[in-house]
Amino acid sequence: MTADPVVDPANWSCPAPLRDQPVVVMGHGGGGALSAELVEQVFIPAYGNATLAAMADSAVLELGGARLAFSTDSHVVRPLFFPGGSLGDLAVNGTVNDLAMSGARPAYLSAAFVLEEGVELSVVERIARAMGTAAEAAGVTIATGDTKVVESGHGDGVYVTTAGVGLVPDGVDIRPQRARPGDAVIVSGPIGLHGVAIMSVREGLEFGIEIASDTAPLAGLVAAMLDVTPDVHVLRDPTRGGLAASLNEIARASGTGVRLSERAIPVPDAVAGACGFLGLDPLYVANEGRLVAFVPRPAAEAVLAAMRAHPQGTGATLIGECVTEHPGMVVVSTGLGGTRVVDLPLGEQLPRIC
Amino acid sequence: MKYIDEFNDPDLARRLLDEIHATATRPWALMEVCGGQTHSIIRHGIDQLLPEQVELIHGPGCPVCVTPLDVIDKALEIASRPGVIFCSFGDMLRVPGTDRDLFRVKGEGGDVRVVYSPLDALELARKHPDREVVFFAIGFETTAPANAMAVHQARRLGLANFSLLVSHVRVPPAVEAIMSAPQCRVQGFLAAGHVCSVMGTAEYPELAERFGVPLVVTGFEPLDILEGIRRAVRQLERGEHRVENAYARAVREDGNPAALRMIQEVFEVADRNWRGIGRIPRSGWRLSEAFRAYDAEHRFDVGGIRTEEPAECRSGEVLQGLIKPTECAAFGTTCTPRTPLGATMVSSEGACAAYYLYRRMNSPMPQAARAAREEMNPVA
Numbered sequence: 001m002t003a004d005p006v007v008d009p010a011n012w013s014c015p016a017p018l019r020d021q022p023v024v025v026m027g028h029g030g031g032g033a034l035s036a037e038l039v040e041q042v043f044i045p046a047y048g049n050a051t052l053a054a055m056a057d058s059a060v061l062e063l064g065g066a067r068l069a070f071s072t073d074s075h076v077v078r079p080l081f082f083p084g085g086s087l088g089d090l091a092v093n094g095t096v097n098d099l100a101m102s103g104a105r106p107a108y109l110s111a112a113f114v115l116e117e118g119v120e121l122s123v124v125e126r127i128a129r130a131m132g133t134a135a136e137a138a139g140v141t142i143a144t145g146d147t148k149v150v151e152s153g154h155g156d157g158v159y160v161t162t163a164g165v166g167l168v169p170d171g172v173d174i175r176p177q178r179a180r181p182g183d184a185v186i187v188s189g190p191i192g193l194h195g196v197a198i199m200s201v202r203e204g205l206e207f208g209i210e211i212a213s214d215t216a217p218l219a220g221l222v223a224a225m226l227d228v229t230p231d232v233h234v235l236r237d238p239t240r241g242g243l244a245a246s247l248n249e250i251a252r253a254s255g256t257g258v259r260l261s262e263r264a265i266p267v268p269d270a271v272a273g274a275c276g277f278l279g280l281d282p283l284y285v286a287n288e289g290r291l292v293a294f295v296p297r298p299a300a301e302a303v304l305a306a307m308r309a310h311p312q313g314t315g316a317t318l319i320g321e322c323v324t325e326h327p328g329m330v331v332v333s334t335g336l337g338g339t340r341v342v343d344l345p346l347g348e349q350l351p352r353i354c
Numbered sequence: 355m356k357y358i359d360e361f362n363d364p365d366l367a368r369r370l371l372d373e374i375h376a377t378a379t380r381p382w383a384l385m386e387v388c389g390g391q392t393h394s395i396i397r398h399g400i401d402q403l404l405p406e407q408v409e410l411i412h413g414p415g416c417p418v419c420v421t422p423l424d425v426i427d428k429a430l431e432i433a434s435r436p437g438v439i440f441c442s443f444g445d446m447l448r449v450p451g452t453d454r455d456l457f458r459v460k461g462e463g464g465d466v467r468v469v470y471s472p473l474d475a476l477e478l479a480r481k482h483p484d485r486e487v488v489f490f491a492i493g494f495e496t497t498a499p500a501n502a503m504a505v506h507q508a509r510r511l512g513l514a515n516f517s518l519l520v521s522h523v524r525v526p527p528a529v530e531a532i533m534s535a536p537q538c539r540v541q542g543f544l545a546a547g548h549v550c551s552v553m554g555t556a557e558y559p560e561l562a563e564r565f566g567v568p569l570v571v572t573g574f575e576p577l578d579i580l581e582g583i584r585r586a587v588r589q590l591e592r593g594e595h596r597v598e599n600a601y602a603r604a605v606r607e608d609g610n611p612a613a614l615r616m617i618q619e620v621f622e623v624a625d626r627n628w629r630g631i632g633r634i635p636r637s638g639w640r641l642s643e644a645f646r647a648y649d650a651e652h653r654f655d656v657g658g659i660r661t662e663e664p665a666e667c668r669s670g671e672v673l674q675g676l677i678k679p680t681e682c683a684a685f686g687t688t689c690t691p692r693t694p695l696g697a698t699m700v701s702s703e704g705a706c707a708a709y710y711l712y713r714r715m716n717s718p719m720p721q722a723a724r725a726a727r728e729e730m731n732p733v734a
Contacts, residue, residue, distance in 0.1 A: 340712035353492065
């Protein structure tokens with residue numbers, strides 16, 4: 001066990017070596033501190049450019065006079081089909097949502113498949129069809145693709161990587177650094193459904209009622225919000241690492257504090273029950289069809305109304321505000337009147353012993 | 355969920371808090387025995403709402419925290435062996451042994467799996483007769499019955515490829531050890547409700563009498579904990595010291611007889627080391643002679659492991675309620691959940707981890723962290 005001076009994980013931007021982790025562990029893909037450390041300490045130094053270092057869900061690039069949002073995402077999920085969706089839905093919605101979180105109108109996607117030898121073609125077909133349907137629903141075209149096959153035992157059935165481009169409207173500047181004290185923090189609906197749905201089928205756990213993933217495209221919802229005000233400061237879809245990870249990233253990138261009201265956060269009973277049973281915190285559970293928005297306070301009510309009028313935002317709720325106190329930190333007021341910090345998760349959440 | 359929500363009701367909580375404020379006239383120090391209670395107290399901010407006179411001291415009841423380093427090293431050694439499927443509850447995977455943890459073993463190719471029940475591990479043994487399946491059987495009286503059941507079933511099914519790495523601990527000897535320490539400040543206990551739901555309350559009256567402390571059996575929801583505190587403070591103010599059951603919806607005086615029978619059939623009481631505290635006589639269980647064949651320590655010959663804890667770690671004092679986590683010089687500086695020096699920072703139920711995760715805004719920020727944050731956000 002090491003006893004040398006170390007860095008607070010809350011400040012993973014410090015260019016320290018990857019301590020104690022000579023091999024990749026599952027937590028490196030969990031969307032928490034370990035994932036961020038991998039990007040900051042391995043990928044950004046290797047690629048060396050400011051666009052990537054902005055660490056937004058998608059990069060916003062100037063090209064031929066247009067402002068283009070560009071993003072890519074690999075999708076590995078077990079099982080391939082789950083209540084409420086499939087790998088195909090995630091592969092399309094994931095990239096569409098990453099583009100939408102820059103305020104972009106997504107236009108074109110690519111789709112690259114890595115198939116494992118022995119997978120039934122009917123499975124691949126079901127995934128491809130799900131992608132076609134999801135693309136149509138999101139208003140995007142899958143314009144190019146690639147297929148590779150790996151030997152049996154060298155993959156997990158099917159992996160899909162999608163990349164996408166979209167146009168960012170004039171006057172829209174949405175990025176984590178723009179959060180300001182006084183901003184209202186809004187979540188578009190109930191949290192935790194996707195993560196609990198996947199857990200219930202992957203681990204064979206039953207929670208009394210079927211919980212369906214919330215996977216959905218969010219570009220339409222974002223467009224409805226921007227119709228109310230182009231001055232939305234920050235958007236983020238809280239996927240891996242959940243709401244807690246997204247809010248921590250925004251707090252740190254902007255140097256502001258975030259204060260939430262625990263009782264205002266919409267956690268469905270089924271999610272709360274499953275999390276209670278497993279010793280997990282719904283704030284850290286993954287979502288695939290939700291967004292969190294930071295909007296200037298004067299516009300908050302109008303934005304909320306527009307969100308609630310959209311099918312993907314009927315459950316939109318004001319959950320907190322951006323503050324000058326505790327910069328870089330997310331703090332929640334508990335239902336009883338106490339307070340606690342909501343930290344960036346280290347890796348993936350682990351079920352507790354009892 | 356309605357049932358659970360009722361135990362979070364802020365109006366009822368306010369009424370209990372008012373009563374505690376009105377009752378406490380002198381300083382009292384109560385210990386919550388269980389890490390789950392500590393977690394709930396810190397998570398809901400209950401300690402912030404109590405009167406100044408009522409101090410909560412965090413007890414040793416975190417199973418992840420008290421599992422000794424040598425047992426963790428044995429787990430790592432067994433999990434690294436080819437042909438082994440090593441099964442564990444999730445929160446043991448990040449606990450560091452002397453030079454690595456179970457996640458590292460998994461990353462290096464070991465077959466380490468998270469299970470939700472020892473019976474899941476048993477099922478793996480049934481499906482993989484050519485592999486040795488080992489379950490990491492840690493915990494208090496709460497997890498012991500299911501672990502005992504798994505071994506019982508393995509024998510009934512004739513599964514010779516299943517074994518347990520056992521590190522079970524018992525609460526009453528720990529209470530006795532805490533109260534016997536000369537520096538002990540604890541005046542009353544919130545006894546762990548789920549432990550009592552298995553074991554009943556028969557072991558406690560003698561302890562309450564001998565040490566002159568109230569023991570209130572307490573659950574885990576915010577109102578459970580406030581009710582436990584209310585009753586303990588009321589007893590202390592009246593000069594009483596007896597066992598009270600404030601968790602009657604789950605705990606009967608005679609516990610769970612079927613679970614007790616299963617424990618008695620499979621385990622026998624033994625002396626055991628507690629990480630950070632040391633050896634406590636008769637404070638653990640090991641597999642009894644009749645089930646010794648299912649003991650992974652015998653099957654895998656891991657007796658030669660020697661370990662050393664970091665000298666600056668004060669987790670033993672935290673576990674005994676002698677200091678608060680923030681009183682340790684290493685807290686939040688050299689010791690964080692990412693680089694824990696001691697068990698109490700490792701487990702999500704550990705007192706140091708709870709303070710680190712939920713209370714950092716009250717702690718002075720370490721100089722290095724402040725500099726990094728300022729560099730990152732020059733505007734802020």
